[in-house]
Amino acid sequence: MTGNVVVDAPPVGAGPPAVARLASLPGVGTASGVAERAQQARTTGEVLPVLAELEDALPWSGLRRGSTVSVRGSTSLLLALLAEATARGAWAAVVGVPDLGVVAASELGVEVARLALVPHPGAELAAVTAALLDGVDLVVLGGGLGRGLGGGTAGRLSRRARHRGTVLLAAGSWPGADVELRCETSDWRGVESGYGFLRERATVVHTTGRGAAARPVRTRLLLPGPSGRVERTPEEHVGVHAAWTAEEVG
Amino acid sequence: MTGPPVRLLVLWCPDWPVVAAAAAAGIAPHVPAAVFSTNRVVARSAVARRSGVRRDMRRREAQSRCPELAVLGVDPDRDARLFEPVAAAVEELIVGVEVVRPGVVAVPVSGASGYFGGEDRLAELLLDHVPAKAGVECQIGVADGLFAALLAAHRSVRVDAGAGAEFLAPLGIGELNQPGSDRTDLVDLLRRLGLRTLGAFAALSERDVTTRFGVVGLVAHRLARGLSDRPPNRRRPPPELSLVERFDDPLDRIDAAAFVARSLAERFHAVLAGSGLACTRLGIEATTANGEELARVWRCAEPLTAPGIADRVRWQFDGWLRAADGIRPTAGVVELRLVPEETVAGRSLQLGLWRGGTGVDGSLDPAGEEQVLAAERAGRALVRVQGLLGPDGVVTAVLAGGRGPAERVRLIPWGDVRPDADEQPWPGRLPAPSPATVYQRRIPVDVRDVSGLAVRLDERNLLTGAPHLASVDGSHPRRVLDWAGPWQVVRRWWARDDGGPFAHMQVLLAAVDEQRVDMAFLLLGRLGDEHNPPQWTIEGKYD
Incomplete structure (x- = not known):
């Protein structure tokens, strides 16, 4: 352990002033500072927890209360984001997704007893979403609804989420989202010309966003893995790309 | 336990659980039916009894004696709900009706028999009135004390006063x-x-x-010995508990309604609490200045508190006044009625002193307290949405038995009691993962093999060819990169009128004009018959 301390300690002389100078700039934080803040945010409930496998894909290592997250390309990823929070007692509501696979949600770890569904909000979409943002911890809006609402209403809902400390998750694109996750399927494994069954899917999750999430991140995940839940891609599957992926993730 | 037993008239509807269950399920009276609990007969209809179905018989044995027997589930709520009209019909003639249990009503006979001119005349009147009003058969017995009167009703006899012991x-x-x-x-x-x-x-x-x-x-x-075990508790008709409020200025603004709702709720709750009751189903009825009648019943899993009632009245107004054109009432509300549709004894309102939940060692658990608060907050928001969309607008899902991903989900309106999830293994169920999108609409898919022939299921549930191209809902065909299955779906083979048998198949489709994996679907195939053509439809999408 003493070896670590020596490595972490900044070189005497030039080190501390340089770091201090950088850290004093607005918007720039030291890595240890960011990690500390993230840890503090999680313990104070400012950030809703996500599955450990998804922490790398999200700034703040979780879903910060009041933020708007847009998830494109995968319903499973959307459901997986709800898993840890609902399992730990948070409430989630899904608006405008009549085709939601509740069995899949349960398999990914979502506590379905704390998952309310509003399949057909109809013309009351904005009013329903606003009411849910007041009381539920995570509100999911169905695909394509963000466009249908118009920029003004979408912005108003985002502001309401920020004010009430609710996480607004939009399936599909959302104007002005704080974090944007895009899921790409690279391969499905398990089926072979009539034999076997779909078992695991290799995906790449691209994270972009604003503010603290401005740096794009790519995360390789099995969604789902052989266990039926989200798993990290084992090293041998990453193969030649391992080096640069790790570098990019940081 | 003292004093001579009250002379009672008992009106008994034979086999009530079966009558109620058959009425709810729409089964005709001549069809033999029985209600089962944990695979044992608890009640059976007269027709079933003639076929030799006895109480406490196993289901298999009952069905072997009476193959056309309709098997019904036990549901005390249903029995009680359907019995309400019977109790109300009796109440039209006699006051002080006590519902002993669904199917049995007891009334003190002394006053009414004097009024109607004798016990026999009263029994005759009831036997005319109740079947005509409520549409059920019943038998009547009169005796001293509930026990003797009940046995008298089973035998349709009138026992003279003081002759209870000899009768028994x-x-x-x-x-x-x-x-x-x-x-x-x-x-x-x-x-x-x-x-x-x-x-x-x-x-x-x-x-x-x-x-x-x-x-x-x-x-x-x-x-x-023909003595009473307890004096009957009269079931009082509750009209005086409902609250009617008239407004000189029609209510057409939500803030005004919210203000009125708060004071009304306090009064309504106080009246109920004064009778030792709390409301579990609240009827909100309104009349507008143009004479339109609006009504909705709110059912709640928990007894309503005063703020809960106020919230519901306010949300209901919100729902009415903000409805779309054409549905919205044309004028303000001039009369509002709050009706306790269903009440429970008030003591069930008592909350635990430390309701936040305690840890294993009995210590206070702050996280538990926080969760209770979060649940209450979420509950309020969801009920608020129900005010906008109606009670069925917000649902929660319960996982139940079934094979397909859609069959395994039951949706329960928010606020209704959630049955326990049934996580038993189920034969023929597809292994995880399940599709994250399960389509409500059946989307047709055209599957072709290499030579361009349509891929079908054959009689042995095998594919007629290896899938090569698939076109979803008439769109541009995509390459099938791989597939698994088919797995036969064994369901309803005894009622084969839907073109089955069916089979599931998983397919991996490429992006348009590419070789890259793009989408994975769960398809449901149908063998087809003379009325239903063979077909593949998308059941779910693994996305």
């Missing part, structure tokens, strides 16, 4: 074991002791019975 004496000891009384062990013991009639049991001295059989034996002994 020759009856079998098994009659003591009425539904809900739980005297099975006692009856069994008495029978083994050689006491086979109520008269033989009644002949024992009370002192001997009490020393040997305790309080249970004492109550049974009193019943056997």
